[in-house]
Amino acid sequence: MTARFPRRARLQKPGEFKAAFERGSRLNEKWLTALVVSSGDSSESRLGLAVPKKAVPRAVDRNRIKRQIRESFRTRRAAFPAMDVVILARGGCLQATPEQLSDILDRLWTRAAAKCAPSASS
RNA sequence: GGAGCCGGCCAGGCAAUCGCCGCCGCGAAAGCGGGGGAGGAAAGUCCGGGCUUCAUAGGGCAAGGUGCCAGGUAACGCCUGGGCGGCGAGAGCCGACGGAAAGUGCCACAGAGAACAGACCGCCGAUGGCCCGCAAGGGAUCAGGCAAGGGUGAAACGGUGCGGUAAGAGCGCACCGCGGGGCCGGCAACGGCAACGGCACGGUAAACCCCACCGGAAGCAAGGCCAAAUAGGGAUGGACGUAGCCGUAAGGCUACAACGCGCGGCCCGCGCGCCAUCCGGGUAGGCUGCUAAAGCGCCGCGGUGACGCGUCGCGUAGAGGAAUGGUUGCCUCGGCCCGCAAGGGCUCAGGACAGAACCCGGCUUAUAGGCCGGCUCCCACU
Numbered sequence: 188m189t190a191r192f193p194r195r196a197r198l199q200k201p202g203e204f205k206a207a208f209e210r211g212s213r214l215n216e217k218w219l220t221a222l223v224v225s226s227g228d229s230s231e232s233r234l235g236l237a238v239p240k241k242a243v244p245r246a247v248d249r250n251r252i253k254r255q256i257r258e259s260f261r262t263r264r265a266a267f268p269a270m271d272v273v274i275l276a277r278g279g280c281l282q283a284t285p286e287q288l289s290d291i292l293d294r295l296w297t298r299a300a301a302k303c304a305p306s307a308s309s
Numbered sequence: 310g311g312a313g314c315c316g317g318c319c320a321g322g323c324a325a326u327c328g329c330c331g332c333c334g335c336g337a338a339a340g341c342g343g344g345g346g347a348g349g350a351a352a353g354u355c356c357g358g359g360c361u362u363c364a365u366a367g368g369g370c371a372a373g374g375u376g377c378c379a380g381g382u383a384a385c386g387c388c389u390g391g392g393c394g395g396c397g398a399g400a401g402c403c404g405a406c407g408g409a410a411a412g413u414g415c416c417a418c419a420g421a422g423a424a425c426a427g428a429c430c431g432c433c434g435a436u437g438g439c440c441c442g443c444a445a446g447g448g449a450u451c452a453g454g455c456a457a458g459g460g461u462g463a464a465a466c467g468g469u470g471c472g473g474u475a476a477g478a479g480c481g482c483a484c485c486g487c488g489g490g491g492c493c494g495g496c497a498a499c500g501g502c503a504a505c506g507g508c509a510c511g512g513u514a515a516a517c518c519c520c521a522c523c524g525g526a527a528g529c530a531a532g533g534c535c536a537a538a539u540a541g542g543g544a545u546g547g548a549c550g551u552a553g554c555c556g557u558a559a560g561g562c563u564a565c566a567a568c569g570c571g572c573g574g575c576c577c578g579c580g581c582g583c584c585a586u587c588c589g590g591g592u593a594g595g596c597u598g599c600u601a602a603a604g605c606g607c608c609g610c611g612g613u614g615a616c617g618c619g620u621c622g623c624g625u626a627g628a629g630g631a632a633u634g635g636u637u638g639c640c641u642c643g644g645c646c647c648g649c650a651a652g653g654g655c656u657c658a659g660g661a662c663a664g665a666a667c668c669c670g671g672c673u674u675a676u677a678g679g680c681c682g683g684c685u686c687c688c689a690c691u
Contacts, residue, residue, distance in 0.1 A: 192328065199630065200594095235630065246352090247664055250634095254329095258635055261328065273630095284658060 192261040198235030198271060207235060207273040214298045216291045218280035222273040223299040232267035234260045238276040248281055255285060259292040267296070270303040 198204055211222035236253050243249045256274050274295070283291070 194330090197630080201630075202593095204630065237630080245663080247662095250664060253631095254634055258328080262635090286658080 192257065192264070196231055196233050196264065198233050198273065203233075203271065204235055204237070204273060207271055211271075211273065212302055214295055214302070216295055218277055218283055218288075219291055219295060220275040220277060221295045221299050222275065223302050224271050225269060225303045232264050232269060233271045234264075235271065235273040236276075237273055242276050242278045243281060252276055252280060252288075255288055256292060259289055259296075263293075263296055267300050268303045270299060272299050 198207070207222045207224050211224040214221040214223065234257065236256060238249045238252055240249070243252060260272075272295075274292075280288070
């Protein structure tokens, strides 16, 4: 289970996204925003992606950015507490190099995990 | 060798490893194994179909579209062949390319005049006047004639030349153009031929319009099926005064003879109140539509060709908050550096345009680098 990313580790239902957007804590970094909520039913951490067409007009770029985020999540999620995270891409994220994006994501993961750790431990 | 034209094709390669999405097999499951997993444009959504639902007796009109002819096709605004016009030295390329003799409108500015036209400059002044002269004749230009030349314009009521004339004019002639008819070739668009007619008929239809053909609407979030919980609807049956409390439940106890709601202004009255089963609608959710297709490839036959027919082989992504990727190594191409060169080195965020969403046929647009075939022109050599 080291670095897998099966289907159940994703947010799939509109309700799950809605919960993150309405109740989640917002963590802002350059180009990306994370919406974190400690996951209710699942014991694993789950990821949802929101890359709006407005922020990234071309489909190729949207796919590329989603893949980069997923890859980062996949390799690190074993250390995460049970939480639901929605990563929201904002305008300008196309200018980020893969290295920059990866750094930003690392910061977001640690911040998100810190946010959820106390509630998960209790 | 250089310059260019046309058609077709590829879309960095191999390996290791960590992942993702379907399918098949094993497994109770976790998972494991096997095999498959973006494009030539998947894009723009501009046309044409299939499929689906709704509408529709039949037919007509309208909106909208198409527009040389013939063929191909399921169909098309596509493709092929042919015709005509334009461009190019050529290979070739480009063209909304039906009708202006059905009608209506418009043709600005400039210009004298713009559609059954017109005389600014100009030319002439033969003829009739005028002046000079004896006369022959000469002169100016009043009447008048002309439209060749100048000038305007996108366009000036055929063009060029010769004759002709006072000057001119299709006035006459030759050639070219034009016209209607004839003959010949062609399925046709159209082309050719000789004679005839002195020329009549300006342009504009991406202006209205006329003619011919097409022409119902919306789209896979189409549409079909299954269907939890909660609330509500209907039917049937049962229990039964109602409310509270106790009990897992069957039921028991207490209180009131009364209550609440609906019908109604009020009373009487009537109905409902609890439980079970069934039915239909329908939400979340799930399944389906969903990929075998007007499919692709080889060969043969028919056809100038688009394409058609036949044999054989292949069977090719199906997600659904949406997979098709990350990392590393080697090679390749590119870039940069060194070198006269062969070659060597650097190891770079360098590798075009771009990501399927029901499926096909087209069109249009984007596209690094490269390969193959055919053809044209120029230069050199033999």
